[in-house]
Amino acid sequence: MFELSSYNTIALLSISTLLWTFWNMWPSKKWDPRGQHCYVTGGSSGLGLAVAVELTKRGADVSIVARNKERLASALADMEKFRQGSNQVLKCYSYSLTDAEGSSAALEAASQDHGGKQPDAVFLCAGASRPGFFVEEEGDSLRKGMDDSYFVQAYSALAYTKRVVRDKARGKIVFISSLLGYMSMIGYSTYAPGKHALRGLAETLRSELYLYNCSVHIMFPGNIDSPGFVEENRVKPKITLELESTSKPVSPEVLANELIRGVQKGDFHIAPDLLANIFRSSTIGATPHHNILLDGLYATIGWIGLPFWRRDVDSAVLKHRKDHDEYLKAKGFYT
Template sequence: MDLGISGKVALVTGGSAGLGLAAAKSLAREGCDVCVSARDPEKLADAVVELQEFGKVVHAVLADVEDPAAARRVVEETRDVLGPVDILVANAGGPRPGRFDEVGLDDWDAAVQRNLLGMVRLMHAVLPEMRSRGWGRIVTITGRSAREVIDGLALSNAMRTAVAGVVRTLAREVGGEGVLVNNVMPGPIETERLRQLAGDEAALRERGAGVPVGRVGRPEEVGDVVAFLASERASYVNGVSLLVDGGEARVIA
């Protein structure tokens, strides 16, 4: 299936590893020129090498979305090098795990800056040009906790839900202008964060055994969903928060 996005410019934050890198690869595979941003210079350099294998133009920006000035700088640098952003994949590492009484107010402040306001600032930075062109795609990557609370992840439960609310609101406001806004909610995917939460390989396998499909997911399985939502083929999908969790969530809607 031709997704119809060859030649589009995609910006992926948190794009040096895990789900962000997987999304960047899927978009590059579909013919997008890709800018990835992240905080770790070594991982960012490695990501560029991997993405260049797809034969598309790749750019990298060292940035931390917790920095209020980062979003506009990343978008402006992407525009200067690749052109205006057609596709934004707003992704950031998850907040600190812990129960409500285990996380302090500083942890809440950091989570709001990285996992909520960081994404909102990115949306503000790309929207004017998307609206003026009459085409754009914004895809946020959150987690299953946006739909169903997960014990021991108080910050994630709050931040992911807030982002899903922003997505649904913005989708209704700009969908008529050709800008579609959607959210992807991964379940257990084999990333560094899941490995940290699981603790060891045995616990990771046990985690996967509890999923209806019998395993944890692969990052590329999330990346391909992101690419679809960013495509012309998803032109009537707007305001959705889509579970990619192997059927683990028990919620109906």
């Protein structure tokens, strides 16, 4: 009797898991950006611009925010090429988003151009990376790293949450972390901590914003073929460049499509490729699964493969020790 009951329990759990998996593969209703006001930070270039263009193609009203007015004007012209109708509202705003006041003012300006109503969705694509060795950093550069990787999105999320709660309206927050929000390696001491922090913020807000009918998503892309990537490679340590040499940067357009697709599916963590899915499933914790069967497969691959990857990374770093010592001597660090 015990043996039969055990088999019945296992069979029931297996059938339930399969039904749950197939049910979640086809959500009953996808989010449609058409006619929605979508607010995109970092919208003047790179992933932010690609997201803004893709939302424009899908019929959304799009507001983009960045600091550089010339790049904003150029980005807005690019968006106009894909306008779907004369009533579509496309706007740009020049603000610094690394402080709470600027982030709140930018959101307020975009809302006022829509009758005072806050955006239906915010895509927080602003951010920057300046790789280097931790030993060369100073207090100010550590703080700037957090400003450019964490606070530049957190402040906008805070301003948006306050409006959603005050106006008792539905909302949607989409953060952009990085593959380095799942792990990290040499060279990213001022960047990866902020991207890990974004994951922590998103995990918290996913739970808390149930109170206010506001959904939360976060994407973890690898290297992006963008002006920002070109700039960070200019100062990136030699060993970091070496470790990333086999990783081809992905176009912003491909990632923008993956991002919107993930939001439409209702994914909380949006992993745009195989490697990101392996890290996602290997570090999932209490984060909701996408597909239990696939996530189990990804986790198994990670359990087997990631220790070998880490061993190779550590070996490469150790081989670089002599070169690094010479680099520090040349920089005058020891004197």
